[in-house]
Amino acid sequence: xxxxxxxxxxxxxxxxxxxxxxxxxxxxxxxxxxxxxxxxxxxxxxxxxxxxxxxxxxxxxxxxxxxxxxxxxxxxxxxxxxxxxxxxxxxxxxxxxxxxxxxxxxxxxxxxxxxxxxxxxxxxxxxxxxxxxxxxxxxxxxxxxxxx
Numbered sequence: 001x002x003x004x005x006x007x008x009x010x011x012x013x014x015x016x017x018x019x020x021x022x023x024x025x026x027x028x029x030x031x032x033x034x035x036x037x038x039x040x041x042x043x044x045x046x047x048x049x050x051x052x053x054x055x056x057x058x059x060x061x062x063x064x065x066x067x068x069x070x071x072x073x074x075x076x077x078x079x080x081x082x083x084x085x086x087x088x089x090x091x092x093x094x095x096x097x098x099x100x101x102x103x104x105x106x107x108x109x110x111x112x113x114x115x116x117x118x119x120x121x122x123x124x125x126x127x128x129x130x131x132x133x134x135x136x137x138x139x140x141x142x143x144x145x146x147x148x
Contacts, residue, residue: 005147008052009034010042010093015055023058023088023147041076041083042093046103049095053118059090059144060118061136064109066098071130072113081133082140089146092136119144 003020007027014031027036037058044052044062052060063079065072076094083092097104097112107116114128117140125143140146 005057006055007036007058007091008048008055009036010044010048010052010091013048013051015051020147037088037091039084039087041080042091044093044095046095046100049093049103052093053123054121056091056118057120058147059124059140061090061092061140062116062118063092063094064097064104064107064114064116065094065112066096068098069112075113075130078131078133079136082136085133085137086140086146090140090144115139117143 004017005020005023007016007018009016009029009032011034012029012032014029016030016036018027018036023037026038028034029036049062079092086092095103097109111128113130114126115136116123117125125139127139
């Protein structure tokens with residue numbers, strides 16, 4: 001029997017169980033039908049972040065950013081490239097600190113962009129500053145257990 005991963009739908013917040021050998025097959029949320037890992041960056045809100053950070057076994061890298069932040073805007077396409085490069089092995093998401101200021105305080109965000117890597121119910125690493133896609137991918141691969 002293949003190992004299964006818990007993945008929180010970044011759209012509706014439902015927790016799904018996905019066999020590891022099915023991660024690359026485009027699994028969908030059993031509740032809302034959204035793809036759970038489409039190799040794209042997803043926007044999320046505070047409630048979904050809290051649930052995903054607590055439940056997900058697949059690495060989840062969250063970029064804390066704001067629309068007025070130049071380095072954040074500069075890093076956005078690099079973050080998207082890293083999501084493609086990591087494929088089904090990890091998920092990348094963004095949370096707008098301007099829209100969700102309590103999340104910034106709760107996660108002790110002192111500067112943006114800041115990336116926090118979550119896996120198996122805990123924060124495992126963080127990094128601040130704009131970096132290229134290769135550095136983002138390397139950060140995830142070095143710090144987390146990437147599936148696949």
